[in-house]
Amino acid sequence: MEEVQEQSKNALKKAQKQAKAAAAKAEKATNVPIVGGKGQKKDDSKEIIGITVSKEGHFAQWYQDVVIKAELVEYYHEISGFYILRPGAMYIWNEIRAWFQERIAAMGVEETSFPMFLSSKSLEKEKEHVEGFAPELAWVTKAGDKDLEIPVAVRPTSEAVMYPYYAKWIRSHRDLPLRLNQWNSVVRWEAKQTTPFLRAREFLWQEGHTAHLTEQLAETEVLQILDLYAGVYEQLLAVPVVKGRKTEAEKFAGGYWTSTCEGYIPTNGRGIQGATSHALGQNFSKMFEITVEDHDKNKVHVWQNSWGLSTRVIGVMVMIHGDDKGLVLPPRVSKYQAILIPVGLTAKMSAEDKAAHMKKVDGLYDDLKKAGVRSHVDDREGYTPGFKFADWELKGVPLRLEFGPKDAANSVVSYARRDTGAKGTIPIAGLATEVPKLLDTIQSDMYNKADEAYKSHRLVLTDWDKVVPALDARNVVLIPFCEVEACEDRIKELTKSENVEVGPDGQKMPSMGMKSLCIPFDQPEGLVKGETKCLMPECKALAKSWTMFGRSY
Missing domain, CATH: 3.40.50.800 (Anticodon-binding domain)
Structure with missing residues (x-):
């Protein structure tokens, strides 16, 4: 027994010596104090508190270090893919919430709260929309020790939960517009490697769902909300975005058309979707039979919108502004x-x-x-x-x-x-x-x-041979594009690269081809409709727009 105790003591001393050496090395490398180091309480010598890797050289590890050590999140070790938002993160989110809520309330949007569970019966009504979420649906099959007669899903989004009641509440044009927003969490059981803020199995967001009498009224609101989302990024988080419309290949499943704010991460040159405001058209109102009598007593399906902004905004802010010392927070x-x-x-x-x-x-x-x-x-x-x-x-x-x-x-x-x-x-x-x-x-x-x-990494290109080198040099590109889905798929194939990078979620992102980010509302000059050809070499069609492409999250 004494021999075992002595071996344990020696092992402990060796471990402490190694830890001290590692801490000293990390402090020297990052110029950040170490717990237990100079100027600290000796009884706290347990871990390095500073950032121990560079943002440029080890982006994935840097990001994980920053969000944990700056006390924005903590890993929820009981179930993988879930995170605890600490007060630092919640303060930022609540500032965003207060700013946005004040402005949508002024527009006439009211706050609501719907249940977090939805039935398979509701899901069946919107197969096209739910198809994209199907692999990520989390199902509840038991209550206590009894099997549920009908399993229920935890909401990945709330169309199927809310719209049956829109059909009940909306009868006449006098009931319009109906504009509701809720602040809640949703669950999407990501199969990919998760990472704080950017890809989590549960995240906070707001989701607005509105109904209007005409397409024009609905479209006006879509763009008003998009401007507010751009305001969250630019006015609060000091993050620039490009506003535009998603291509058919990238729009919201089941929607009419999607507007978006697209950000950019300079460290790896990747685009990232910031927030989306969707014109749903009459697709969902036909699924759920949401109809009204118009002024002429004709029965018409309402025009709907949905729009959402999530805690992903915090991750975008961290990646853009942070440095080798940690977070850099905008004052607001x-x-x-x-x-x-x-x-x-x-x-x-x-x-x-x-x-x-x-x-x-x-x-x-x-x-x-x-x-x-x-x-x-x-x-x-x-x-x-x-x-x-x-x-x-x-x-x-x-x-x-x-x-x-x-x-x-x-x-x-x-x-x-x-x-x-x-x-x-x-x-x-x-x-x-x-x-x-x-x-x-x-x-x-x-x-x-x-x-x-x-701006300096948003390149307008008319030479296909320059596209992949531009992507490898951490740029996004604007190219003449025909907006055809098959062409977009081919572009992804043709722009794969030999380079290998690691993203903030720890994933290697090597040969990923570029995809469309958006068709910017602010179009560069030089494209002549009916004359300019789509830039993809194999495509014979004419370009409809300058479309922004990039490698993205």
């Missing part, structure tokens, strides 16, 4: 817009001097609060300022404010921007006005940086 969605850190409090200072200094810090906090700045004082004991700096950089707080005795003597507060690292000072007397201005500058600078990256 950051829980703390400024972190206030007392510095220069040495062991030689008297308790009275420290208390007097902290009173001044509290006064600065009060000034920021009155100015509407969401701020926090990091007065944790036992941690060096350097560790605190790195800790809040990891969590992406837009602005760091430092205040020490020298700052107090000069009547200034020192600052450091998270997005650029730029440093400077702000007079204490102007703190309440200058900090909000600086936060606005950070917000706009973050958007402009991302927008420039997107």
